[in-house]
Amino acid sequence: MNEETRVKTDQTPRPAGRGFRPSMSELHTWVGLLLGWVLYAMFLTGTVSYFKDELSQWMRPEMPHRAAVPDRAEAAQRIADELAAIAPGTAQWSLRLPDARTNSVYAFWRVPSAGPGQRAFDEANFDPATGGKVTARDTQGGDFFYRFHFQFHYMPVVWGRWLAGAAAMFMLMAIISGVITHKKIFVDFFTFRWGKGQRSWLDAHNALSVFGLPFHAMITYTGLVTLMAMYMPWGEQAAFREPAERRAYTAELSVFIQPGKPDGVPAPLASVAEMVRQAGERWGHDNVGRVTATHPGDTAARVAVARGEAGRVSMSPQYMEFDGATGRLLQIREGVGAAAETRGVLYALHLGRFSDTVTRWLYFLVSAMGTAMVGTGLVMWTVKRRQKLPDPERPHMGFRAVERLNIASIAGLSVAMTAFLWSNRLLPETLAARADWEIHTFFIVWALTLVHAVLRPAGRAWVEQLWAAAALLALLPVLNAVMTPRPLWHSLAAGDAVFVGMDLMCWALAALHGVLAMRTARHRATLRPAARPARPAVAGGVLREG
Amino acid sequence: MIRVVAPVVTRIRAFGPVAARIVAALFGGYALAALSGVAVLALPVSKLQAVIAGMLASFLIWAGAVVWVFAARSAARAWAGLLIAAAPLLAAAWSVW
Numbered sequence: 001m002n003e004e005t006r007v008k009t010d011q012t013p014r015p016a017g018r019g020f021r022p023s024m025s026e027l028h029t030w031v032g033l034l035l036g037w038v039l040y041a042m043f044l045t046g047t048v049s050y051f052k053d054e055l056s057q058w059m060r061p062e063m064p065h066r067a068a069v070p071d072r073a074e075a076a077q078r079i080a081d082e083l084a085a086i087a088p089g090t091a092q093w094s095l096r097l098p099d100a101r102t103n104s105v106y107a108f109w110r111v112p113s114a115g116p117g118q119r120a121f122d123e124a125n126f127d128p129a130t131g132g133k134v135t136a137r138d139t140q141g142g143d144f145f146y147r148f149h150f151q152f153h154y155m156p157v158v159w160g161r162w163l164a165g166a167a168a169m170f171m172l173m174a175i176i177s178g179v180i181t182h183k184k185i186f187v188d189f190f191t192f193r194w195g196k197g198q199r200s201w202l203d204a205h206n207a208l209s210v211f212g213l214p215f216h217a218m219i220t221y222t223g224l225v226t227l228m229a230m231y232m233p234w235g236e237q238a239a240f241r242e243p244a245e246r247r248a249y250t251a252e253l254s255v256f257i258q259p260g261k262p263d264g265v266p267a268p269l270a271s272v273a274e275m276v277r278q279a280g281e282r283w284g285h286d287n288v289g290r291v292t293a294t295h296p297g298d299t300a301a302r303v304a305v306a307r308g309e310a311g312r313v314s315m316s317p318q319y320m321e322f323d324g325a326t327g328r329l330l331q332i333r334e335g336v337g338a339a340a341e342t343r344g345v346l347y348a349l350h351l352g353r354f355s356d357t358v359t360r361w362l363y364f365l366v367s368a369m370g371t372a373m374v375g376t377g378l379v380m381w382t383v384k385r386r387q388k389l390p391d392p393e394r395p396h397m398g399f400r401a402v403e404r405l406n407i408a409s410i411a412g413l414s415v416a417m418t419a420f421l422w423s424n425r426l427l428p429e430t431l432a433a434r435a436d437w438e439i440h441t442f443f444i445v446w447a448l449t450l451v452h453a454v455l456r457p458a459g460r461a462w463v464e465q466l467w468a469a470a471a472l473l474a475l476l477p478v479l480n481a482v483m484t485p486r487p488l489w490h491s492l493a494a495g496d497a498v499f500v501g502m503d504l505m506c507w508a509l510a511a512l513h514g515v516l517a518m519r520t521a522r523h524r525a526t527l528r529p530a531a532r533p534a535r536p537a538v539a540g541g542v543l544r545e546g
Numbered sequence: 547m548i549r550v551v552a553p554v555v556t557r558i559r560a561f562g563p564v565a566a567r568i569v570a571a572l573f574g575g576y577a578l579a580a581l582s583g584v585a586v587l588a589l590p591v592s593k594l595q596a597v598i599a600g601m602l603a604s605f606l607i608w609a610g611a612v613v614w615v616f617a618a619r620s621a622a623r624a625w626a627g628l629l630i631a632a633a634p635l636l637a638a639a640w641s642v643w
Contacts, residue, residue, distance in 0.1 A: 235583035
């Protein structure tokens with residue numbers, strides 16, 4: 001660290017040939033390291049979030065497999081009726097209609113007369129067949145990884161989102177400086193040198209980065225775009241002073257119609273099913289995404305039925321707005337301004353909700369490559385410096401910290417995420433705050449992997465944690481077979497793609513972790529005796545890329 | 547006494563310019579991006595679209611600023627560059643605030 005900073009300072013004369021590219025190389029190194037662990041966790045949880053609906057299904061095994069999507073209009077009506085019963089007087093509710101990937105309906109509503117300090121919103125999952133609340137085990141399902149991905153946990157949502165934004169900005173800088181650093185981008189893509197220590201890590205890092213470069217750049221920038229109104233509110237604050245202007249601005253971005261003032265005159269909500277049908281006639285009955293109502297039960301009620309995300313790569317609000325009391329169609333919104341549409345497209349690219357199954361798998365795979373890109377980068381930081389250490393047997397504090405944090409945040413995260421799924425199957429259903437305890441399990445196990453990484457020799461800690469992840473993943477389908485009436489053979493017979501896919505994915509990921517564990521173990525075995533005589537030669541060589 | 551203080555001073559002198567650049571990249575870059583998000587309102591287009599376009603562009607402006615800050619020959623030049631870029635933006639932002 002000392003040596004590095006001294007090279008960077010302005011007081012010391014610049015070494016000959018030190019220009020734009022070396023300074024970008026250093027920027028890449030430090031920007032990549034500083035929030036690298038946060039980025040790795042964001043990348044991995046974000047990657048699995050492409051299958052968050054499937055994960056949620058798997059984590060609520062009491063909800064039966066449904067071969068066909070229930071009639072959306074009927075389902076919307078049932079849940080609207082239920083919401084009228086459980087949240088009378090709410091200013092706004094919104095529900096996501098069932099589709100091929102979900103077997104429950106997620107809804108949230110404003111808590112009527114929520115005092116200061118109380119939660120303003122409440123949420124629940126509903127059974128589209130009965131309209132009642134889902135009676136399955138209490139869990140956040142795949143939404144935990146999804147929310148962790150951009151707001152973390154155990155901290156105010158706003159802090160988490162700022163941290164995620166800072167990490168995304170660091171990622172953007174790492175990508176830009178990485179591309180500038182890397183001058184032989186095309187040639188290096190076809191170069192791979194196995195078993196050459198640092199060279200191999202660099203080649204892997206390069207291949208992963210370059211292949212997915214358009215995706216990595218896109219996903220990082222669009223990630224910032226999803227929360228840009230929070231990160232960059234200045235233009236908005238300068239431009240809009242009137243409430244009407246602000247409403248027009250919100251309407252360009254959000255499908256959620258905002259509640260105005262209620263009339264105070266009760267009037268039952270007109271048929272929601274009829275409104276959903278009207279929207280279905282326009283956009284396709286399987287392409288109606290969301291129903292939002294404001295002041296239901298009042299003569300001022302409004303209902304917006306939004307278009308689904310299939311067949312358009314955009315999250316821009318498109319909806320039909322109805323008078324809630326009479327059911328009369330008030331307006332159809334099918335377009336926003338150019339900048340707003342650009343933002344809608346970028347937002348949609350990030351979430352990938354428009355994807356069919358093949359596209360979603362592509363998203364998952366390239367995003368997994370992005371995760372590996374961050375991971376190999378982090379490992380390379382230590383591999384590169386180990387050779388320059390005065391005494392590699394006794395590295396300095398900073399090096400040891402990075403080395404151990406790498407183990408817990410890469411191998412340890414796999415263990416913790418799998419432990420989260422284990423806790424979903426093992427925690428008793430009667431446990432109070434059960435969903436929270438699943439999440440606590442995740443963090444407790446993650447913390448334990450850090451303790452383990454600190455206590456064990458680094459190389460062995462890697463191997464042991466990778467094996468732990470492989471074992472937990474490999475045994476998860478077994479646990480599922482024991483704890484639920486939905487083992488693999490049953491799911492296969494029922495044609496239940498979600499449960500079959502989950503079991504197979506667990507084994508595929510177990511194999512991946514097993515291979516990584518074996519390679520790490522073998523690498524250590526072969527490197528130890530050979531590294532000693534070779535070290536002076538390597539240390540003297542030119543290691544910096546570019 | 548000198549023995550104790552001298553290395554500290556050396557370290558501060560060595561790290562000062564780097565710290566100046568880090569501050570310039572983090573806060574100077576953000577300020578420039580935020581400023582451009584307001585300055586964009588001076589363009590003769592719909593306010594609504596200008597605000598959104600300004601937000602979309604701000605992260606790229608920030609990224610560009612960071613590249614400049616670390617590529618500049620010295621910390622002083624890095625800051626000077628940011629201020630020169632900020633001047634016209636400030637004038638434009640002033641006209642609409």
